Amino acid sequence: MLCLTLTGSTLEENRNLVERNRQWISLAELRMDYLCADEQKIASSFPSTVEIPVILTLRRVSDGGKCNLPEKQRLQLLYETAKGDFSYVDIEDDVKKSDLKFKDPLFEQKVDFEASMKQRGMRIIRSYHNFECVPADIYGKISKLAAKGDIPKVAVTPKSMIDIISLFRIQEELKEVKEKIVIGMGDFGICTRILYKKCGSMLSFCSDTKAAPGHLSAQVMSELYRADTLNDKTHIFGIIGNPVLHTASPMIHNPGFEAIHYNAVYVPFLVDSVRAFFKLADMLQIHGFSVTVPYKRDVQPYLGRITREVKQIGACNTIVRIQNMWKGTNTDYYGFMAPLSSEIATGKIHSALVIGAGGASRAVIWALHNHGIKVTVINRTIEHAKALAGETMSTYDTLENCNRYSGAVDLVVQTTNVGMAPHLGENPVPDFVFSGKEIAYELIYQPKETSFFKRAKEAGCRVISGGEMLIEQGKLQFEAFTGYHYPHWIEPEI
Numbered sequence: 001m002l003c004l005t006l007t008g009s010t011l012e013e014n015r016n017l018v019e020r021n022r023q024w025i026s027l028a029e030l031r032m033d034y035l036c037a038d039e040q041k042i043a044s045s046f047p048s049t050v051e052i053p054v055i056l057t058l059r060r061v062s063d064g065g066k067c068n069l070p071e072k073q074r075l076q077l078l079y080e081t082a083k084g085d086f087s088y089v090d091i092e093d094d095v096k097k098s099d100l101k102f103k104d105p106l107f108e109q110k111v112d113f114e115a116s117m118k119q120r121g122m123r124i125i126r127s128y129h130n131f132e133c134v135p136a137d138i139y140g141k142i143s144k145l146a147a148k149g150d151i152p153k154v155a156v157t158p159k160s161m162i163d164i165i166s167l168f169r170i171q172e173e174l175k176e177v178k179e180k181i182v183i184g185m186g187d188f189g190i191c192t193r194i195l196y197k198k199c200g201s202m203l204s205f206c207s208d209t210k211a212a213p214g215h216l217s218a219q220v221m222s223e224l225y226r227a228d229t230l231n232d233k234t235h236i237f238g239i240i241g242n243p244v245l246h247t248a249s250p251m252i253h254n255p256g257f258e259a260i261h262y263n264a265v266y267v268p269f270l271v272d273s274v275r276a277f278f279k280l281a282d283m284l285q286i287h288g289f290s291v292t293v294p295y296k297r298d299v300q301p302y303l304g305r306i307t308r309e310v311k312q313i314g315a316c317n318t319i320v321r322i323q324n325m326w327k328g329t330n331t332d333y334y335g336f337m338a339p340l341s342s343e344i345a346t347g348k349i350h351s352a353l354v355i356g357a358g359g360a361s362r363a364v365i366w367a368l369h370n371h372g373i374k375v376t377v378i379n380r381t382i383e384h385a386k387a388l389a390g391e392t393m394s395t396y397d398t399l400e401n402c403n404r405y406s407g408a409v410d411l412v413v414q415t416t417n418v419g420m421a422p423h424l425g426e427n428p429v430p431d432f433v434f435s436g437k438e439i440a441y442e443l444i445y446q447p448k449e450t451s452f453f454k455r456a457k458e459a460g461c462r463v464i465s466g467g468e469m470l471i472e473q474g475k476l477q478f479e480a481f482t483g484y485h486y487p488h489w490i491e492p493e494i
């Protein structure tokens with residue numbers, strides 16, 4: 001189940017949020033602490049106006065909410081509002097039973113909040129929040145909360161892959177607790193929100209407003225990741241990196257799986273330890289994954305087999321499980337060459353100027369070298385250019401001398417990160433004069449058009465963007481992952 005967290009300041013606003021997201025969600029959580037005071041007074045009417053099960057929550061500031069009423073008043077307000085037609089009410093784990101007895105003018109004796117709610121068929125969610133960490137006794141905490149017959153909810157903050165492993169182990173460790181809610185907040189936790197069923201969680205929260213750290217929108221959770229339809233047979237794929245959440249690869253693979261009706265999902269994993277990730281990969285039986293910066297070298301000791309390109313470039317961006325062994329390939333290499341294939345086949349490219357001497361540049365230079373193209377590498381730090389040129393049997397020069405190559409090469413490849421955030425609008429070779437005859441190839445895909453790209457286009461060059469390479473390498477990964485060609489009838493939106 002996907003639950004939409006409602007953070008409007010009025011009930012009307014929240015009704016609109018439900019309408020906008022209705023097709024993707026099973027229930028909604030009314031965050032009463034976001035409502036203005038006048039609206040709080042009439043919040044009990046809300047569930048009957050939205051025709052969807054609603055969780056009632058009045059979150060304290062200390063638990064990441066906005067309610068700063070004295071505790072007694074807060075609980076009294078929660079009690080009064082819970083007279084509405086809610087399906088669940090959220091009560092924090094440290095609220096004592098004795099604090100849940102209220103005077104009510106309708107009854108002579110004090111009313112037991114929990115008992116009266118249960119009588120009306122409402123379920124209680126007992127929630128525990130931790131914005132600092134995943135506590136060591138998390139399994140004990142869940143068992144204790146569950147022992148009272150309520151639905152335990154733990155929203156904790158993983159800070160490492162080891163914490164993520166602890167959260168995914170909950171499903172196995174606490175099988176007997178059938179109904180529970182497990183949430184890993186923050187950037188590390190995003191994989192637990194998408195794969196919430198693998199943590200044994202009955203639901204996952206989402207919002208249009210990032211109401212909690214790591215929330216994705218209901219549309220992304222449902223349409224991109226199909227989080228609520230994943231099952232035990234779903235093959236899990238993903239991408240590891242740090243940072244990783246900006247990556248466009250989920251937008252290539254997930255629509256591809258859906259188009260060929262392949263029961264699989266592709267999830268971003270923020271990783272701080274490659275070793276711990278391989279543990280998780282075994283635990284979740286992950287079938288394959290992409291590797292991005294800074295782990296393309298670090299993964300290699302864990303691979304049972306590597307291809308010739310991985311060995312030559314010293315970088316691996318694609319890993320698949322084959323007969324219980326990890327096999328590493330490099331689709332950047334072929335993805336880079338794909339847009340150039342007709343020029344290569346017709347022998348139109350003899351020489352290339354490659355700007356930059358980092359990891360991306362190494363893959364590009366080897367690919368060009370292997371196709372018989374003469375490469376000159378230019379770089380800000382001349383020692384890096386020299387070392388890479390020595391390794392790849394190329395020549396090298398300084399950035400300042402770039403114009404020596406103007407009109408003299410068939411291809412110019414820009415491999416540095418100059419032009420993407422935080423270097424937006426910059427160009428590593430601002431003085432380079434394009435003759436218009438060379439092909440200009442930019443590896444950056446965000447933004448779509450850099451200063452380098454625009455200048456080449458204006459000069460009349462054929463230009464190739466990083467987006468093309470990204471899609472090509474992604475399609476090859478898809479083939480490695482699934483054994484099927486990428487569906488030709490869809491165009492990934494990156």
Ligand code: ATR
Nearest residue numbers: 356357358359360361379380381384416417418428
């Ligand atoms: P990647 O794996 O994306 O290639 P990298 O290995 O860190 O990343 O390499 C970054 C490349 O961009 C290097 O060639 C770097 O030049 P240096 O070797 O001098 O560091 C280049 N680069 C980064 N910032 C730059 C800048 N402001 N101007 C020019 N080149 C820059």
